[in-house]
Amino acid sequence: MSGARGGHLRADGVVRRIGDRAVLDGVTLAPRPGETVGLLGPNGSGKSTLLRLLAGVLGPTAGTVTFDGDPLPSVGRRAVARRVAVVQQESQTQTEMSVRDVVGLGRIPHRRAWTPVTPDDRRAVDTALERTGLADRAGQSWHTLSGGERQRVQIARALAQEPSELLLDEPTNHLDIQYQLDLLELAVSLPVTTVIALHDLNLAAMYCDRLVVLRDGRAVAEGTPGQVLTPALIRDVYGVRAEVTGEGERPVVRFLRRGDPDV
Template identity: 75%
Template sequence: MAGTAGLRADRVVRRAGGRIVVDGVTLAPRPGETVGLLGPNGSGKSTLLRLLAGVLHPSAGVVTLDGLVLDRVGRRVAARRIATVEQQVHTQTELTVRDVVALGRIPHRSPWAAGSAADGPAVAAALDRSGLAGRAGQSWHTLSGGERQRVQIARALAQEPRELLLDEPTNHLDIQHQLDLLELVVSLPVTTVIALHDLNLAAMYCDRLLVLREGRAVAEGTPGEVLTPALIEEVYGVRAEVTDGPGHPVIRFLRREAQPPVR
């Protein structure tokens, strides 16, 4: 795999608690694209993201970064390249928005060093890119859920990564914040892998989709190729109509047929 650019999972398996959570999944995002991970709860999306981030180690298969096995790349090098955004982050520490964003610079610091001349401009650029420059001094604890997620993306941007991994970042956000957040994500000059529950959001914002069920990949391709009524019923157990929208498919879920009254 030498010479292979970017982050790649090749036939990865992850066993936990006596069962297989991820079963032989391959994922090779192309530089600059946004790949959506879809599947019901328990399908392995979060575990696959943690394998890509190096937080978990595969039981079989391999995760590579530019053709090198991720375990051999080194934590500091990997942390400079790969940024992660979890579903929700909590802290009891009193931090400003700028403080949180500045945490993204830690991988670029030498051990015990206070920082470098590059930290300030990187943090300022991340705040500006994410629309938070005017809130840099505001307390983290006064922000809404959507604003906190935007700060986490700014923190990831300050890290200056080439790969960005997001685990259901739109959960618990209202529609406006979901759209704003995803508009920001897809505008970033990085390769993105994002786990999502909402199929319409995935269709709108992702270049390519990988669908998981019970840890296995069952479909991969563009939203138009993947999001079919048959696939949605097979994976999610619901009926849906799929129509052509402006540049992407639109999914309309159908109510279950009413059962006849019991006599």
């Protein structure tokens, strides 16, 4: 994607242990500026943990996560928060907030505590609302929105941070198909580098430039969707049979029932 801001977030040989178990075991991820990288793998494969390491929320047991070549701890939490935005699967709040208020939370890393909103803050929020098609919803209560609309607001909040990197953890879960497609169209249109954890292989093939597949905490495949999404890999990683069709780098996956013949 042209127009992506500077910045380079990467993980090199990261390990994350919980007790004796390695949740991640020697994973390297180096997104290219402006590309959309999809993280695939079954539940428990380490996708969310890798995103948390990239965001600086967790520290690796071994290996390093760097931003522009500097280890995240030396960059500082506030500086990282300005440059790296995170969108979780679902966000909840009991506080009554408007859409504009929620989007405005993205400006917190840019202000000192208790300082007033600046013209730059207002501009960033207005731009994020316009970019995500929410300008006409700015005064609406967060609690009146549908699940897909709330996820769109969370992307607007992330965009208001003016980040160079966007991390999304299965943002399409529990959304209707229309909202899934709308949200991913929006995500890949943004002038940022995006790493997104997904369950749906066809959505990953449609929207990601490159895929990294995790299994049991290890990266077992990396490449374009056309290179990665093969019947053999789907069988080995997910334990199911599938037919993969389509020309070029945007394949289509059709899962086979147990009684269906191999193709």
